[in-house]
Amino acid sequence: xxxxxxxxLALWTAAFLTLxxxxxxxxxxxxxxxCEAVFVGASAGYWFVTYFWDNIYGxxxxxxxxxxxxxxxxxxxxxxxxxxxxxxxxxxxxIGWLSRWPLAFIVGATAGLNLIGYFASNVMVQVADTVRPLxxxxxxxxxxxxxxxxxxxxxxxxxxIYFFFSKEHKGAFGGAAKVGIFVLMVTFGASFxxxxxxxxxxxxxxxxxxxxxWLGLIK
Amino acid sequence: xxxxxxxxxxxxxxxxxxxxVFLPPVQSMxxxxxxxxxxxxxxxxxxxxxNLVRIHLDKVSRRKKDWGxxxxxxxxFFLVLASGLFKIGNAGGIAASVTASGSWFQTIxxxxxxxxxxxxxxxxxxxxxSASYRAFxxxxxxATILLIAxxxxxxxxxxxxxxxxxxxxxxxxxxxxPNMAIWIMSSPNLAGQRAIMIGIGLGVVxxxxxxxxxxxxxxxxxxxx
Numbered sequence: 001x002x003x004x005x006x007x008x009l010a011l012w013t014a015a016f017l018t019l020x021x022x023x024x025x026x027x028x029x030x031x032x033x034x035c036e037a038v039f040v041g042a043s044a045g046y047w048f049v050t051y052f053w054d055n056i057y058g059x060x061x062x063x064x065x066x067x068x069x070x071x072x073x074x075x076x077x078x079x080x081x082x083x084x085x086x087x088x089x090x091x092x093x094x095i096g097w098l099s100r101w102p103l104a105f106i107v108g109a110t111a112g113l114n115l116i117g118y119f120a121s122n123v124m125v126q127v128a129d130t131v132r133p134l135x136x137x138x139x140x141x142x143x144x145x146x147x148x149x150x151x152x153x154x155x156x157x158x159x160x161i162y163f164f165f166s167k168e169h170k171g172a173f174g175g176a177a178k179v180g181i182f183v184l185m186v187t188f189g190a191s192f193x194x195x196x197x198x199x200x201x202x203x204x205x206x207x208x209x210x211x212x213x214w215l216g217l218i219k
Numbered sequence: 220x221x222x223x224x225x226x227x228x229x230x231x232x233x234x235x236x237x238x239x240v241f242l243p244p245v246q247s248m249x250x251x252x253x254x255x256x257x258x259x260x261x262x263x264x265x266x267x268x269x270n271l272v273r274i275h276l277d278k279v280s281r282r283k284k285d286w287g288x289x290x291x292x293x294x295x296f297f298l299v300l301a302s303g304l305f306k307i308g309n310a311g312g313i314a315a316s317v318t319a320s321g322s323w324f325q326t327i328x329x330x331x332x333x334x335x336x337x338x339x340x341x342x343x344x345x346x347x348x349s350a351s352y353r354a355f356x357x358x359x360x361x362a363t364i365l366l367i368a369x370x371x372x373x374x375x376x377x378x379x380x381x382x383x384x385x386x387x388x389x390x391x392x393x394x395x396x397p398n399m400a401i402w403i404m405s406s407p408n409l410a411g412q413r414a415i416m417i418g419i420g421l422g423v424v425x426x427x428x429x430x431x432x433x434x435x436x437x438x439x440x441x442x443x444x
Contacts, residue, residue, distance in 0.1 A: 006326075010326050010329075010330040011330065013330055013331060014329075014330040014331070014333075014334040015334075017331060017334050017335050017338070018334045018335075018338045021334075021335060021338040021339055021342060022338060022342070024342060025342065025345060033285075033288050034288065034291055035335060036288075037288040037289070037291035037292040037295065038291055038292070038294075038295045038331065038335065039295075039332075039335040039336070039339070040271075040292050040295070041271075041291065041292035041293060041294065041295025041296035041297075041298075041299070042295040042296070042298070042299050042327065042331050042332055042335070043332065044267075044268050044271050044296050045268075045295065045296040045297070045298070045299030045300040045303065046299050046303070046327075046328065046332055047264065047268075048264065048265070048268045048296075048299075048300055048303075049299060049300060049303025049304060049317060049324065050303075050317075051260075051261040051264050052261070052303075052304065053303070053317045055257045055258055055260070055261045056258070056261055059254055059257055059258060060258050063254070074251075076251050077251075077254060077255075077258070079255060080251075080254060080255030080256075080257075080258035080259060081258060083255060083258075083259050084258050084259045084261065084262035085262065087259060087262040087263055087266060088262060088265070088266060090266060091266075091269075097221045100221065100222075100224075100225040100439055100440070101224060101225055101228055102259045102262070102263075103225070103263075103438060103439075104224075104225035104226070104228040104229045104232075104438075104439075105228055105229075105232050105255065105256070105259060106256060106259055106260065106263070107229050107430060107438050108228060108229035108230065108231070108232035108233035108236075108430070108431065109232050109233065109236060109252055109253070109255075109256040110256075110427075111229070111233040111426075111427035111428075111430040111431050112232060112233035112234065112235070112236030112237050112427070112431070113236055113253070113256075114423050114424075114427050115233070115237060115423070115424055115427035115428065115431075116236075116237055116240050118419070118420045118423040118424060118427075119420060119423075119424050121420070122416045122417060122419055122420025122423070123417055123420040123421060123424070126413045126416050126417050126420070127417065129413075130413060144393055144402075147406075148402065148405065148406040151406040151407055151410060152406055152409055152410045152413070153410075154410075155406070155407050155409075155410025155411065155414075156410045156413045156414050156417075159410060159411050159413075159414030159415075160414045160417060160418070162414075163414065163418050180414070181361055182360075182361065182364055183407055183410050183411045183414070184411045184414070184415075185361045185362075185364040185365040185368070186364055186365070186368040186403060186407040186408060186411060187368075187407065187408050187410070187411025187412055187415070188365055188368075188411075189364065189365035189366065189367065189368025189369035189370075189372070190368050190369070190372050190403050190404055190407075190408040191408070192347075192351070192365075192369045192372075193368065193369040193370070193371070193372025193373045193376075193400075194372055194404070195347065196344060196347050196348065196351075196369075196373060197372070197373060197376045199340055199341055199343045199344035199347065200341075200344050202337045202338075202340050202341040202344070203341035203342075203344050205337060205341070206334070206337060206338050206341050209334070
């Protein structure tokens with residue numbers, strides 16, 4: 001088929017789908033439901049294909065059968081493939097319990113990777129970035145930066161106190177927890193504002209597509 | 220066999236992945252385990268995809284309520300699957316990258332997936348705005364702080380926010396709305412985010428330990444084997 005016609009067809013499809021989703025603002029309708037069904041099917045297909053080429057072909061197949069004489073095959077990957085096949089045993093009720101083995105592998109690997117990864121990135125790095133000289137590394141920070149550093153240090157500490165529920169929030173501890181709540185409220189408010197603005201920019205992008213790419217009203 | 224072996228696998232794999240960070244000789248085994256993880260995860264996804272097809276095929280074959288939408292779902296699924304697996308429209312043939320420009324798969328991503336996902340997320344702007352209009356009330360100090368922070372961030376990221384405080388001299392630029400928004404994001408917001416991240420980190424570490432030590436076993440299901 002002519003490339004120009006294909007491009008036009010793809011453009012009109014995108015416009016049809018965009019308007020279909022927007023139509024939900026009026027109310028739930030057939031057009032929206034069709035777009036939703038397309039989204040579910042296409043998304044599943046998309047990730048199916050992506051995982052197939054990236055992992056099954058790119059990692060497993062190329063690893064076991066490199067095709068390049070200079071590279072030796074990695075037969076250890078066959079264990080991964082066998083465990084993957086065991087996962088499909090779930091479809092056969094009699095031996096469905098075998099699928100627990102690969103599942104246990106996934107759970108164990110996730111736990112092992114997360115234990116180190118999260119502890120390093122979410123705990124160690126965050127604590128290290130919080131415990132810093134308030135006046136800057138060379139002591140020459142501006143008042144604006146000093147206030148910011150104090151807010152970050154005190155705010156992180158008090159917010160953590162708020163999350164500590166093993167001790168009753170009373171007295172000085174309760175006061176610190178109260179400050180922590182205020183810090184968290186600012187965080188939630190900022191996150192809300194940031195989310196709304198990111199959604200707005202997506203909306204502007206779609207309107208720009210409809211009025212520009214599709215209708216050609218914006219150059 | 221049904222429970223002991225999975226518990227052992229979980230302990231062995233998790234512990235080895237932790238040890239591999241500290242002991243270089245075990246590192247290659249850890250890397251292999253990461254590859255196995257990727258491969259097994261794909262099969263788990265295949266299982267999910269298969270289930271999707273099974274459910275929708277059943278709905279279509281039995282002409283259940285709204286079966287037409289299931290047909291559309293199946294059409295979308297198989298169209299993307301065929302165009303991606305057989306690399307239809309790829310200028311370089313089957314050897315080319317699946318995401319090569321001009322391929323059906325890439326076109327579907329750009330003209331179907333992208334518009335659908337970004338419009339879905341964009342729709343949330345309306346619903347979040349309408350929900351916040353109904354729910355946001357400065358009833359107490361905490362709610363007022365949340366409201367002010369959200370308002371400053373929203374205003375600070377628009378040309379209007381820049382315009383209304385443009386008259387403030389440079390010596391007091393910290394009071395200009397866009398700068399206030401930047402300060403909120405980089406100081407109190409950062410503090411709160413950090414506390415949440417540290418909390419999540421500690422939670423994940425303790426949960427991972429529970430899983431590795433076999434205290435947490437819910438992932439094995441209810442069957443007593």
